[in-house]
Amino acid sequence: MPHTASANPDKNIVDRTQSRPNRAVARAVRATRARLQTGRFSNAVFEKEMMRLHLDSVVHNSAGVALTILLAAAFGMWLAGDLALAAWMAMALSLQALCIVVAWRARKVTLTQEQVAPLRRQFILLQGLTGVSWAIFALQDCSACRPDLFEAYHGGALLIGLAATAMGTVLLRPALIATFLPVIGVLALRAVEGHDLSTAALAAAIAVALLFLLVMTNRMQQANLRILAIQSEKDDLIAELEVAKSMSDEARRRAEDANLAKSRFLASMSHELRTPLNAILGFSEVMHTEVLGPLDNPIYKEYSGDIHRSGQHLLDLINEILDLSRIEAGRYELHEEAVHLLEIVEDCMGMVQLRARSKNIQIRHQAESAMPALWADEKAIRQITLNLLSNAVKFTPAGGEILVKVGWTAGGGQYVSIRDNGPGIPEEEIPVVLSAFGQGSIAIKSAEQGTGLGLPIVQALLAKHGGEFLLRSKLREGTEAIAILPSKRVLDSLPAVRQVQPVERRRRSFA
Template sequence: MNQPSITADKNILERSRNHRNPRTARAVRETRDRLQSSKLQNPKFSGELLSSYLRTASISTLVMPLLVVLSTGFGLILFDEQRLIGWAAITLAAYAIQALLVKRASSGQPSQRDIASRERYLIAVHAVTGVCWGAFAYTECLQCTMNYYVFYKGVVLLIAIAATAMSSFALRRLPLLFFAVPLCILYLAGSSLMDTIEMSVLALLISACALFLFVSNRLFGLQLELLSIQSEKDWLIAELETAKSMSDEARRRAEEANLAKSRFLASMSHELRTPLNAILGFSEVMRNEVLGPMENETYKEYASDIFRSGDHLLHLINEILDLSRIEAGRYHLKEDLVNLVELVSECIHMVDIKARNKDIAITRQFERVLPKVWLDEKSMRQVVINLLSNAVKFTPNGGAITLKVGWTAGGGQYVSVTDNGPGIPEEEIPIVLSAFGQGSIAIKSAEQGTGLGLPIVQAILAEHGGQFVLKSRLRHGTEATAILPRNRVQVDTPSIKTPDTDKIRRRKFA
């Protein structure tokens, strides 16, 4: 026995352990915890919401100062309101502080405690900017005779409200603080002279606040839903990665175990056949009475039973070893040019006696002229004998078998065996083609085989680069076709015609 090979197989199996990628497992655990917790109180969502806010706030810190500068410029040009300069300086300073805080909050990977603290000081700085906009709402134009300044303040505040609502919806409390402070100040500032124009502007701003609060809340909810969907997608991807990792590991272990089994069976050929050949030899000597007659007929029958049982066991071992050698990659073809029609004709003679005993007629339909093909003659003979033996086995007494040899549509050659036996149910064909698989009809029959004939046929044809096709209809019969590819057919190269030297010489000197 090949001890180093078995030891190597054992080492392979020992190294094959079911493992999961730790990063994948950790991602699955974190995502599952995130989905099982509340959306609003989920710390992972809080961090992602803060990151979303910081991305939009970095743009807002550039847009809002521009709005402050433009508002101040228009106020100076249209109304000559000098107090807006001081307001603009204070407001720009507040937005500068906000920009620094946003930049600081964007750096690094914050912990849960850092996320809460950053949210607090961002809310505080928004409250400061809200107070600045409230101061803008508080300003009055003393030299203005009409209420144009009221419209001007209303438009500016409306733009500021819209910009802030769209940029800070990821933190739902910020717009509420920002909107409430300037509106309250505007209401208090205009309470002494609350005319129709101011009431209209105040009503417009309150309506705009309500609308943008509703829109920001909806956007906040959509953001949470998107984060939840993203988490579910991450969870599914992590689960798929884990399942794929486990599946790959299980498949690898199964392949290694199957390879170890095939190597073991292939290496047991000598150990199994040697004692069995001795059993067959001695039983045949006893059955044929080579060393003298056996007085007891019972012993002679026992010797015949031993020989038949040993011969059946040898046939079974040969089939198992053939399949094991193919699976282990130790099945090497000895290719030669063979005439397929002659090979099939020889195989018919080997099953002809059994077919006559069952009164089965074998019809031949062979192509007249077929070139030789490159194949392993012994293996192909085994293929044809297996197909013929199965056909004879399952064809009833008085049945018929049709044997065809010819060209395929692709230029290859094929051998087809068709019987009119009971057939195979369509759902059992994959079972029949698997190792040790037997259909329901084969199990019920008196002549049960090993279930290795067709898998061996399929494997041998695969080694030749060919194909095995099995078609059957219940109670109508079965057709088994072995197909050899075109590249195995011998190509007859036409002979090169040499020109007549005398004719060339005559043309030359003419």
């Protein structure tokens, strides 16, 4: 039966089932950017948005228009006593209701670019019919009324009614013109036929009102276009941020998957790498020490020594890589116990002492007295100290000096400081040497190169303990590495419990 990826979670090195960046958002970004790059904004760019605003204007203004029609018809019937205005009122209200129905239905659906032009023609036609209804109202007359009173009512009703109707058509200028032109034409024709100056003045006033509304409409339209352009730019920026965030999340997930795959691979290779290396080290040491008998050719003995040194160096590098991989994969667990920092530092100094003497390096030691134990992982603390001491010996020139200090921090923790008088590290290279596999220019030129994992391992192990690592260095003055363990790791000694005598205990029980 074939194995699937879900059979073992550890086999899922890279999970490619995660969602890709939002392609719909990316398409929206491209469409919006293309629209914004067409040049100067016009109705053609935002046809759907402008039509949507016009529909909202028609619906919201419907109550005012209907109330104006009712009041004009009611006052006219009271003034003239003519029931013909009731028929006009029914016609005008029917046209208004038809406009509202069309606008309401159009608002309920998602408009497409192809639907905008037919919908605009419908509204122009309906507003033209509305203008015809107001033109019919302008033809109304009353021989039994006072002329001055009827003219005032007639002109006021026309102006107010047209103004109320125009409020709903300011975003559709052809509809506005279609509403006013029938009224202006009827009044102008009536003024010419009857030589009526008052009717001519009313026609002129309505024409001037139309021109004013057209100017205001143009300004309102440009303002709305600017608002829509700003809204589109904002939507474009939001969409781009969403795409960038999606791509960033995807890149981070891929990086995490790759890092996890690397850590799992290296952790699983520990046995496969160490087993043959141990065999190489063992057999090369047997050959170099001539345990099974002398080698006739001294060159073979030299080669076996080279094999042993190279294998040991490779094993040290593999151990460092595996240690860092376990830490990054979250598989490094601390085995905490009470340890004394000073004792560990002294043991590690003894381990590097032979190597330091071979380079004529003097290691001096300063420590504060009466330092209590720490609650820490002895192996990790020993590895931290050995890494720092090995680096100091590696980069300290022959005849140099290393100063090791163990003491208290200002916050009540404990620290170990290792200072050498080597070539130092340029200030701009300190972040490089603190990164995994990072090596400074001095290390690259040195004959004793490593993987560049010693200091990252020190940082990671100290972080596991809640501690801190500091690296201070100056060119031609040396380097100081400080490992700090927090105060919460320090085990304070408890005062001895005073024994209570039996007589005193009985005395207290009676008290």
